[in-house]
Each structure stands twice: as C-alpha cells, then as structure tokens.
Amino acid sequence: MSFPWAKEYTPQTGLTKFLDEKLPLPRLVYNAVGAGYPVPRNLSYFWNFGVLAGFFLVLQIVTGVVLAMHYAANTQVAFASVEHLMRDVNWGWLMRYTHANGASFFFVVIYIHIFRGLFYASYKPPREMIWLIGVVIFLLMMATAFMGYVLPWGQMSFWGAQVITGLFEAIPLVGPPLKTWLLGGFAPDNAALNRFFSLHYLLPFVIAGCVILHIWALHIPGSSNPTGVEVKDQSDTLPFHPYYTAKDGFGLGVALLVFMTFVFFLPNMLGHPDNYIEANPLSTPAHIVPEWYFYPFYAILRAFTFDFILPAKLWGVLAMFSAILVWFFLPWLDKGPVRSGHYRPLFRKFFWFGLIPVMAVLFYCGGAPAEEPYVMISQIATAYYFLHFLVILPIISSIERPDPLPFSITEAVLGSDKKAVLGENAEPVAT
Amino acid sequence: MIRLVGILIGLGFTFVVLLAFVTGAYTAATEEVAETAEHAFHEESHGPEAGYSFDGPFGTWNLAQLQRGYQVYKEVCSACHSLNYVAIRDLAQLGYSEAQVKAEAATWQVPGVNPDTGESEMRQALPTDYFPSPYPNAVAAAAANNNAIPPDLSLMAKARHHGSDYIYSLLTGYQEPPARLLEEFPDAAPGPGLYYNPYFANLNLAMAPPITSDGQVTYADGTDATISQMSADVAAFLTWTAEPTLIKRKQTGWPVLGFLLFATILAWFAKKQIWADAKPRRKD
Numbered sequence: 001m002s003f004p005w006a007k008e009y010t011p012q013t014g015l016t017k018f019l020d021e022k023l024p025l026p027r028l029v030y031n032a033v034g035a036g037y038p039v040p041r042n043l044s045y046f047w048n049f050g051v052l053a054g055f056f057l058v059l060q061i062v063t064g065v066v067l068a069m070h071y072a073a074n075t076q077v078a079f080a081s082v083e084h085l086m087r088d089v090n091w092g093w094l095m096r097y098t099h100a101n102g103a104s105f106f107f108v109v110i111y112i113h114i115f116r117g118l119f120y121a122s123y124k125p126p127r128e129m130i131w132l133i134g135v136v137i138f139l140l141m142m143a144t145a146f147m148g149y150v151l152p153w154g155q156m157s158f159w160g161a162q163v164i165t166g167l168f169e170a171i172p173l174v175g176p177p178l179k180t181w182l183l184g185g186f187a188p189d190n191a192a193l194n195r196f197f198s199l200h201y202l203l204p205f206v207i208a209g210c211v212i213l214h215i216w217a218l219h220i221p222g223s224s225n226p227t228g229v230e231v232k233d234q235s236d237t238l239p240f241h242p243y244y245t246a247k248d249g250f251g252l253g254v255a256l257l258v259f260m261t262f263v264f265f266l267p268n269m270l271g272h273p274d275n276y277i278e279a280n281p282l283s284t285p286a287h288i289v290p291e292w293y294f295y296p297f298y299a300i301l302r303a304f305t306f307d308f309i310l311p312a313k314l315w316g317v318l319a320m321f322s323a324i325l326v327w328f329f330l331p332w333l334d335k336g337p338v339r340s341g342h343y344r345p346l347f348r349k350f351f352w353f354g355l356i357p358v359m360a361v362l363f364y365c366g367g368a369p370a371e372e373p374y375v376m377i378s379q380i381a382t383a384y385y386f387l388h389f390l391v392i393l394p395i396i397s398s399i400e401r402p403d404p405l406p407f408s409i410t411e412a413v414l415g416s417d418k419k420a421v422l423g424e425n426a427e428p429v430a431t
Numbered sequence: 432m433i434r435l436v437g438i439l440i441g442l443g444f445t446f447v448v449l450l451a452f453v454t455g456a457y458t459a460a461t462e463e464v465a466e467t468a469e470h471a472f473h474e475e476s477h478g479p480e481a482g483y484s485f486d487g488p489f490g491t492w493n494l495a496q497l498q499r500g501y502q503v504y505k506e507v508c509s510a511c512h513s514l515n516y517v518a519i520r521d522l523a524q525l526g527y528s529e530a531q532v533k534a535e536a537a538t539w540q541v542p543g544v545n546p547d548t549g550e551s552e553m554r555q556a557l558p559t560d561y562f563p564s565p566y567p568n569a570v571a572a573a574a575a576n577n578n579a580i581p582p583d584l585s586l587m588a589k590a591r592h593h594g595s596d597y598i599y600s601l602l603t604g605y606q607e608p609p610a611r612l613l614e615e616f617p618d619a620a621p622g623p624g625l626y627y628n629p630y631f632a633n634l635n636l637a638m639a640p641p642i643t644s645d646g647q648v649t650y651a652d653g654t655d656a657t658i659s660q661m662s663a664d665v666a667a668f669l670t671w672t673a674e675p676t677l678i679k680r681k682q683t684g685w686p687v688l689g690f691l692l693f694a695t696i697l698a699w700f701a702k703k704q705i706w707a708d709a710k711p712r713r714k715d
Contacts, residue, residue: 083516086676250695250699250701253691254695260687260688286632304447319444319448322444329437380452386440386444389437391445
C-alpha cells in the first residue's frame, strides 16, 4: 500500500504509543488522510469533491439522526410531525432545511466528482475497483434520496413513490406482484412509509461502509491526477497533510458558503411547492416530477414512447437503469492508453461538445412537462447519451492519436524533470 | 467482446429511441396541438405594488400588517378555511401580549369534552389550542361547499409557486370572464358555482370572491381597508403561518455567512502559505 517514500507514523506520546500497540487507529488515519499518504502534487480543485462528498455524507447522517428524533413514520401523523419540527422544535427548521438542501448539494458534488472521473478517465486501470464502488455508492445514494423524499408524506412524496414503484410493474410477469411486495400494498401507504423510513435510516450506513471500501481501494494505486501520468518518484507527490488538508479546507469553505446561502435564503428553491400539501391519494398533481438530481434519468425514462416489440414503458425502464449501469463497464469500453482528457483531442471534443451539453439538456427536459418539444429533445439527447458511452467512446479510444504526455508530474508542474528520459511517454504506452 | 456487445446495445437503444423520435416528430408535424384556455389566459401572479416587508434577504415582519392579516383571516377566511398547524399561542409572535393572546383565545370555540358527563361539547379555546377547523370533517366541508373542500391555509404560502404573490393575486384577481375566452373556449366558461380568476391554475375556482368590497373589515388600527390592503395583509399573515421562522432564518443566515467568509479567507491564506514552498511557478 502506498509509495515507499510515504512517511511512517511514529507515536510521540505515551497514549499514542499505547494505542498504536493495541489498536493502531491513529496510524490508520495518518496513512489514510494524514502525512502518511503521498498525493500527486498537481491535483486541481476538481480533486476536492471527494472530500466534499464525504463531508456531506457525514452532515446528512448527523442532521438525519436529529430529524428522526422528531419524525413519526405513520401516514396519519408524518406530515404533521414534520410541521411540528419546523415550528416547535428549537432550530428544527435549520436541521430540516440543512438535511433537504444537503441532499441536493451531496448530489451536486457527486455529479462533479463523477464527471471529473469521466473527463480524466479515472476509471482506467489500475483504478477500476474505485470506480465500480463509486457507481455502487451513486446507486445507493439515489435509493436513499428517493426514500427520504417520501418521508414528509406530501403530495410529491406520495405521487413520486407511486410513479417510481410503478416502474417495476413494467417488468414482464413478475412486475405487478413485485411492486405489491415492495410497497407492502397496492399503493404507497403506511406499510410503504414505514419500510422506506427504516431503509432510509439504514442505507446511509451502507454508503458509509462503501465509502470506506472506496478509499481503501484508492489507497492501493494512490490518487489519479490531471496529467494522467502515474507517480514515478517522490518529487511527484506531496503528503496529504498539510498540503491537501489545507486545500480541501479552503474548498470546503467555498462549498459551505454556497450551501448555507441556499439553506438560509433559498431553502425551498430546489424543492417542489406541492410537497407542502399533505399526501392525498385522490388528487393527482398536474406535473409529477422527481427531485432535480433524478431529472436526467427521468428524461431518459420518458424518452421511450414507442412500442417496439417490448412496451414503451419497459424500454424506458431498461434504458433508465442501463444509463447508470453503463458506467460499470467504462473501464472496459474505453481502452485508450492515455487517461487524461487534456491529452486526448478527440475524446475531449466529444466530452465538452457532446456529453456535457447532452447532460444539461437531459437535466432540463427531465424537469419539464411531458409534452413537445421537450420529449423530442430528450429523445435526441438520450440517443446521444447511449451512443457516447457505448459506441463513440469505444471507437475513439481505439482510433485516437493522443498528444504527447509530459515525462512526469514533476515535469508538468515545474517545466522540467532532471530524471526525464528522452522520448519516454512521447508515445502513449500500449496497454 | 465487451466493447462489441456494448456497441450493439448502444445502437439498439439508439434505434428504439430514434423510432420514438420519428413517430413523435411525425405526430407533431401532422397534428396541430390545440391551444388551451389555461395557456392563453392564465396570468403570472404578482404581489402588491409596495411589496412586502419580509421580501429580500434583509426582510422583517411588519407586525401591524400581520395583526391586520390575522383579523382578515378571523373575520373572512376562517368561515371556510382551517389553520391546522398554527396554535393560538403562536399569536404572541405577532406582538400580542400574553393577556391579549389569552383574550384572543377566548374568542374561539374548540371541540372539547364535558368534564362531568364526558359528552363532547364546544368549549372556549386556550392559548395552547390550535385554531379550530370550521367543519367537523372533510365530508361536512365538501357538503357545505358544492363538493369542493376548502384547503387548509397554514402552508398555502409555501404550497404554491410565489406563494404570497399568488394569494394576493388570487384574492384581487376575480373578474368577469373575458369575451374572447367565451368566444374561443366556450368550454372554459365558469360553470355553476365556479368563478373566473386568471391566476387560478385552471381559471375557474369554486371559492366565491371572499373579499368583495372596501371596508369589509374594520381594522382595529384604523388602516383604510381597501380590497388591495386586505388582500396584501392576509397574504402577509399566511406567509407568517407558512413559516413563522422565516425572518429568524434570514437573520441567522447573515452571521453564518459572515463567519464562513472569514473562515474561508483564513483558509485561503493558510493554503497559500503551506503551498508556498511546494508550488514553484511553471516555467513555460
């Protein structure tokens, strides 16, 4: 694990010596996020978002535990218990707004984290396992966030649950009984609310466990970096502490400034007004939309409107799940020898002018009403989404001629590296 | 192998979604989308011209306005609309003294139990009681209102886009349906028991105009009770009922942001100093 020049932990005091012998927890922390973890010296601010995601996970767990002390998972009183929390619990409104907006910001930082990984192809060997665990974390986050949104038992909670669990009905043969089994009834009701609450409390700890695996897997090859050239020597790295703790500290400050502006001044902007109406199974809202962070996948779901052999709804469900599952296969779809998008001219063009605008379009169309022209636009965007990952990426990764890479991270940062060997890295290394 | 399968799956999804696109585009090109009355006549809500004291990041409550709004709710709205999540004790936040809140509570009747017989009866409310519903249950509410249940107003200002503006616009927006509407969309004409209001989502609502004439409420503080004034006051009151902590939230936000800004600047200098020896300038 880690590089040979990593600093070794040496306990100084009696207590730390005792601990190091009995349970070397300080050593673990030192090697994981302390001076014992050498990190490439050229990381940009895009590498802050992993730490930020960890911060928001902890924030969600802490605020969520407090909210659960006041919440009652029963359809008769759930909505009223949330209002009680907002009005009569000291600082209850702050806890709830922090938790609700914290979920949104968790997804903001995760999306940036994921797309950083996509641009710098961080999923490539030797970091496939980190990426795979990351996609699992993203799926768990989506499940957790969906169930959390049901808990206040507002109109969007109820109808969102109705629509999302209704997707399972599209599965042939087992669909309808599966949906009934998942909900504990024929429609979202008390049984569903109770199990959603139970799982919403459980899954964050599963996520925390996966985060530990994610970091564990990261520490075997070490962090990637913007050049995509692997660490060669000690001059390529800096100890995580104090260099990156300081950089992450500043990044966290900026993120909190934006986050707190939302919590205190725009707390309901990312939510939906209908969720301040108590759930009513007899009254369907005009537009049922999920939370904003599901919009791209909701747009893909709704893009399939034509029964081709299979019913359109089943196509939509398959495509929606495939849109995320395809990320699992990226390490094997993108076989190009060079990682960083900075040295991949063709890849870079498709990333900035293809994938990013298409994701923006899908975000927009997922929140728009299901009518023209939004459906047609999301159909084009959906087509590109699948083409990008499944067709374009495999093809360009085999035909592209990458730009010459710097010899080392040191050279990329300092302009020269005394150990540079003429010609090395000038041609991409075949893998 | 994975790449080959991937390409096939990718092309498959693309083919199906493009089929859907082609059929959708054909439909869009051949069938005209009918204009709807809602689309043509619905208007965006707006607030009173002077705005509200609680608007903006530095907003504060105008307690006199909230008290007037409470009076409008009590004398007009409460005949049909409940305020389930607000307790009478909460009125203390509107600047009423403890004695005034007690006296105000005594003017409301709430369902209670006769302590001697155990039979249900109405009793005088206490400050700890919540505002009573005008109807004993939803069936009674529907029966008394042409089958349309008057919604609870506690959260109305948060349950609609631009809630306080929406309430003001709706209350002042009742009008005769325009001739062009009746001409082009005869189906959109208000049916029996419905009233035309361009700020309502589907243009016709079951609530009769609640605020109909100037001076409908005689304000205790002598403010001229115009329709616009009463509507603005009750919209302000309902903004308070929807989020009594609104102003506390904004006022807490400033020191929090100030502290964070200070801490972030410190963090920036700390980062700069720590990196000073590690990051020589690029020589290119």
